[in-house]
Amino acid sequence: MYAKITKLDDAFQLFDEMTQRKPLPSVIKFNQLLQVVAKLKHYSSLIDLFKKMVSIGVLVDVYTTNTVIMCCCQMYRTSEGFAIVAYGLKRGVVPNVFTFNTILNGLILEDRILEAKRLFKKVIKEQLCDLDVVTYNTMIKGLCKFGNNDTAISLLRMMNERGYKPIVSHMTPSLIVFARTK
Template structure:
């Protein structure tokens, strides 16, 4: 006879193969015929599958049904439903279940708190965030981890509260929690968004001094920040620094730089970078082509734009809405034959 472990393995396997209907049927038959008593792993596996397929209401019903089967949910079961609520922005439902967990003697862990704090921050419900942090540290006696602090830094940074975000770093040090590269990237992003790239570079130097390895995301944040401030040539030096450190620039790096160079009228540099990108084995996509084509059009480099359009069309890409609008604008100003030819190629 198959055991509950057999059923758990089959249900998990079916869900992993995206065969949720078959998994549900197997589970329903298990409940219906009662050949084997499902355990907490069975229920949790099925609840996780329902949540991942967007059936949170059904997952919650199954969560309630567990008690009728004399099977008490554990922290993993509860966290699974809470996570699904938070992904849908249902913060109140997540908070209610969180309170219910504690009442039923299931103590939340740091993951439970991080999940709810993240959605509350996203909804700017700062009072609830403060309440949860207080409960977490004083009532349940759980120390926030690096992910908790990173969530708070991200929320403060996106709200423009950079002093509060910086203060979180100080609190981390006091509590003996060390920022990781994601924490620093998050804070750097906040400073660059506010145009404070000098402070972002101070953080970059701090990352190096603490022995952390900058990631491609770290460098892309700096490149984007500099380009936003019109310092595209300085941003270009970041690309060279990345390559010296053994980091391979990705499509985001190149597209950010190409856009910045074109905007600041460094078209020759942009065209050279576009060629270097291809030589380095990174194929441009539709967005890349449109960025450089628009840069050429804005700077009256129509012949280069025409050649790029030919390449773009041959690659199976087409002009986006911005490129089309720009061509219409240029044609309304003057009926340049090259622009007209570009427009005709884009239409095909």
């Protein structure tokens, strides 16, 4: 059913059909529809659908909030992504590593590297989730983007000490040379 959706109007029509069902479909079905809308890159429409879901009482999960956060970040509205994190927390939805990776990437896209560094440190210090290679690579990419190569190299060393191997395609040429010599 979702594979047949190629236009935003088809997604809206299916959403309307889903909201008319009694009982409402599970959040998983709504998440699948949101994922299709995200693939179509209709981010603001996805956020509108999310708001409608909430208004009709669909209980969202971390997958739902992560999809909405990703859309906010893609539209350079990471602050709204933080608001979605807060919304989820109030409803018992605990952010995961994907949540933090998405927010960190959004901050870097918006040239907010200091905020990204603060969030990264907070996640580590408060053990908010287990970091993964994507988290480290996102930060390394952001640090290099802003010329903080020394900090990026330190982070690369920390990553190596923790047993993570960098994704070389995400690194700058100078860090690739450094990573290969280690």
